[in-house]
Amino acid sequence: MPDTEEIDGDVYVSPRYLAASTYTGDPALEPLLALGFDLRHDDLGNVYVTAPDHRVRLGYLPEGDDDGLWRINAYKDSFGPPEWGVCFNDRVPTEFVRAFTTALAEAYERGPDAYLARPAAGVDEHDPFLAVVPVLKQGWEIDRPRWGVFAVQSPDGFAGLEFTTGDLDPETELTTRDARWQMWAGKSIDRPVWYATASTDTPVALLTAITECVADPAPLPRWREETFSYIKGMAQLTPILPPGPPAPTPLDVRRAAASRRPAALPAASVPRWSTTSRPALPRPRR
Template sequence: MSHQPDPRHDIDGDVYVSPRYLASTTGIGDPALAPLLDLGWDLQHDEDGNVYVSAPDRRVRLGYLPEGEDDGLWRINAYRDPFGPPTWGVCFNDRTPTEFVSAFTTALATAYEQGPDAYLARPAAGTDEHDPFLAVVPLLKQRWEIDRPRWGVFAVHSPDGLAGMEFTTGDLDPEAELTTRDARWQLWAGKSADRPVWYATASTDTPVALLTAVTQCVSDPAPLPRWRQDTLSYIKGMAQLTPILPPEPSAPTPLDVQRAAATRRPAAFPAPSVPRWSTTSRPALRGPRR
């Protein structure tokens, strides 16, 4: 089954970027906000253009921060106590493909409807649903390779080496996990984890189902549409760009067929007023000799 997007659809872009993890952001936050706003979550914004979205019970909060203090464009935190410290936190930087953020917020909206036991579920090794390494499975199915980049870090990387996901073992500083890249999970794309095109982080207690939604989207082999002029500066020399074909013409309607047939029909000429001679005409009678 082909994963190639259908060019007949209205696509926002003029090239497909493959692999998709090199596509970078679309620069539009609305698709990732939509799953939460559709549930009636509260939306606020400040005078700088930053957007803040909160669940009705204030236990989940999202910040879309184009004018934030760093490159953490998306920050999502969840709380067992609305007035306490975050139970878990996730960050996507300003170049992360928007589709990956949308995958996370869609899964978060589903979990929120299921209740706190879903969106506050802590990972637990050896369990069927909450084993943290289940988040890596979609990547392994696409032949990502297991790696040990440094002591205390388990990782997998894409076959081309241009994307990876890292899991740090041992004890971590809870505050640092929420404010820096020193988090339990880090997902990245680029030439290395030290100099990524984009990155995303997730703290220790981030539910496995939410992480898995992102890795499933990242590992999908289908390319992503982008505008060429917005893409080359980020991935020049790394990704494959395929021009998006123009939309195919729609199937002709019966009226179209009838009109086309009418234009091909020969014009009718009026019958001649003088009869034409033919080989079946009777010969003229001889007259009397003079």
Template sequence: MSPEIDPRYDIDGDVYVSPRYLAATTGIGDPALQPLLAVGWDLQHDDLGNAYVNAPDRRVRLGYLPEGEDDGLWRINAYKDPFGPPAWGVCFNDRTPTEFVQAFTTALAAAYEQGPDAYLARPTSSSDDHSPFLVVTPLLKQGWELGRPRGGVFAITAPDGLAGLEFILGDLDPEAELTTRDARWQLWAGTSIDRRAWYATASTDTPVALLTAVTQCVSDPALLPRWQQDTYSYIKGMAQLTPILPAEPPAPTPLDVQRAAASRRPAALPAPSVPRWSTTSRPALPGPRR
């Protein structure tokens, strides 16, 4: 049975991409910004075209940085103190499918509405709503394979080996987690570490609910629409691209069949006309003489 089309996303493209983690970015940031703007976050731009979104209490900030210094297109940080160091940070690079970022910002908007206990909730080792194991649960349900820890890295990989989630064990440098790819969590798709289609990183104290929203979206079997010309060349050989066909017309109803049959019946012939004489009729013309 083929995967179903996800009705939450508008169809904008000429192919569906499967698996969805091999889809490219849509190149449009609005869908991922909208969940935060809808709950009253402030949007500003700089002269280069970068966008900055701030929570009303200034404790959560998002940067959409197409003109940034590296490939970190999306950077989201949260703060216990608006003037202190970030409590957690997340980065999505410039090739990450926009739907995955939107899943994160949608969960972030919901957590912010609940308050600091939700959007600053630290993961815990107990089996509660903040257990890191919840992050990998959606992946396991879709057949991703859990590997043994190697070199201090706990990894789970997609069935085709073209995507994975890594969790680094041990102590990490908090500053490095926020400024490099040496973060606690790293989600990726591609063929190798040097040929990644996209990647996302999250620091140690990123709330579990926010990360789980992303892994649920990544592992969703529904297809994503894309324009084939915008699909990365090295992905085309790995992903399944299904042409988007126009919708089939609806099946005819019994009334439609009756109307069609009636339209094909020959029309009744008119009755022949009989000439009649009247007082206004012209007299017959005389015939030729014999």
């Protein structure tokens, strides 16, 4: 866990996929802005971030038409339809969005062959199954089989991931939850606390960045008063205590003991008597 002096929150939320959003977009925007992406905003407070070559675009849309707070698209042709699109709703933990934008920034630096790499079954780092491996390593289990859907679920049943097979409508994938990939947390996929979707051609490395962050066993810090009641019923909240004083060293113990002893009187002020001492002689009378 990080140093408590740097933590923005007073409780740890575990498992982390129940932590919900921090309601600030800056941490997730930073990886792209560091590469020189252009940032603009409208009068409503929506933010638009565009790559220097206009082939990657991000929208942070608190005043959008639906609960899709984050929408990220990539293009082969900057004037054509998106090659892939990812959406995070308004309650996704911000750390998961940042994991995605960090991986996207790294892929963008490598070039179009990285951030437009299509998933391909059985092809090393482009195999779609690789995105599922991080959660399987944390004990997630294959969910009950459904026709055309591969699904895994967390051990507590409060989070899941689905991969839909077969043909899907590209426009529907970009505008609804009926996408190739979907992650969610809550009591059911039909009424999730949060969800994230990714269309068919989203690079596997970007999806894996999300699942690795979701699978991380470390809890996330949040403010208790801002934690939703439905999360409190499912998640474990652990107080973040301030750091205690350092343990005293043996030298500290000795110094403390010495400071509690009474100070010794000067030797000259202590009368010395013994049985052989002679009584004082009477003073002569005047």
